[in-house]
Amino acid sequence: MITNKSRSRHKLDFLISWFVPVILIGVWQILSSIGWISTRTLPAPLTVIESAVHLTTTGELFHHIGDSAVRALLGLGIGGSTGLLLGFLNGIFPIAEKLLDSTIQMLRNIPHLALIPLAIMWFGIGEESKLFLVALGVFFPIYLNTFHGIRHIDPGLIEVGKVYQLTNWYFIWHIMLPNALPSILIGLRYALGIMWLTLIVAETISFDSGIGYMAMNAREFMQMDVVVLSILLYALLGKLADVFAKILEKRCLRWRVNG
């Protein structure tokens, strides 16, 4: 009974959250149809859908999305794992923190997109420069939050570890890591946002494939519908990444039930 009720409640919440976007698109379509919005300023939603269908049938759309996704995930993998590793290292060993942390904090203050010219000169306009920028962008939020999570541990639990004479391995794996996990996952959510942002910029500067390339290419040919489609794709992928992060959070933090 209760679960049924809460499920329909969930459904309702879900519908409510989509109410405003659907209305906005509806108004947009109507204004375009009656000619209040010129198709040169903004194509009608139906035109965008048509071009999406067209690009899907030619296979072009998935080719670009696939390329972008691979780039995003590879960059996240490289930058994220480095951040995680260094966060752990500096969180656990004070000597590593002394050695590395101030350098990392200095680098953190450079906006990573400012390094685009340098990245192009180092790596050319191929995959490497894009991966470099994405990895650099996601590194900092993951590093900072991992470090923070490791450091903020209840001293009481450290004492429990001592009294019960837990091995270092057990302590790191079963106490430090789960203790830091909520913080690490917050870092991941930040990183996912930065990942798409970086990719949008990186893909518009160097031409071969990807959603950014699709958008820039369409601009050359004044294909307004494809430009808008690319922008919507980024919004959708960004949302998807966020949903994924939320699911991960729910799964990993099951123990945070309300007492």
Add this chain to the structure above:
Amino acid sequence: MNNKISGTMLKIQGLQKKFGNNPVLDQVNLQIEPGEFIAVVGRSGSGKSTMLRLIAGIEKPSAGMMLQDGQPISGLNSDARMMFQEARLLPWKRVFENVALGISDKNKEKRKEQTNEILQRVGLINYKDEWPNILSGGQRQRVALARALVSRPRLLLLDEPLGALDALTRIEMQQLIEELWQEQKFTSILVTHDVEEAVVLADRVILIKDGKVGMDIQVPLPRPQAESSGLCFTGWKYPGSGYGCFTNIGEPASGQNFSI
């Protein structure tokens, strides 16, 4: 169950602990017999908790000698388990895993058997797959007690473990600790600021004052002391029901006699 296991004997001589230049404990002399239940009382800041932490080996003494069964305590005391004022459970491990943390034995079957046994004993076997977050304060302390006792330690150190509990839960826990102590025969040192609790549970009450043992008094009462001390203040018991002031709470039947 196992007669070979019994409590440790402790001999403390000239124990001193300084924080900075301030001696918190100074010249503590104390002898504790195997299987004895000692309560340590004193004002807050009197160093009673510090003494417990020194015996556990979490902190190092500034001077003096601590002998356990004739051997000096150096480093962490592996015969001792400690309970704190907060349960200090791992919120990301279920109750069973939290208790099993107390066992160093790698044998899975043995771990399972011992953990289930002690969970049964503290009355939480039905909660073994729950997260600690859903438990009440008293239940969490029972999990912490199970974790402390699952490995059958020879010395149990209790640092005001009942301080944060409500009165009824507190009396239940006192009974449980007393029962388990009588079954397992470990030596027990309870730090408390509740003199009543000290008298109910301990064979001997020690007052720490000005960093020294100020008083050392035997409690000359037959067990259960809760009844014989007359401290069974709000409970009633049925005639012939024997032990426990609060075990029989319920409808007052005719013929009940109040313990005060």
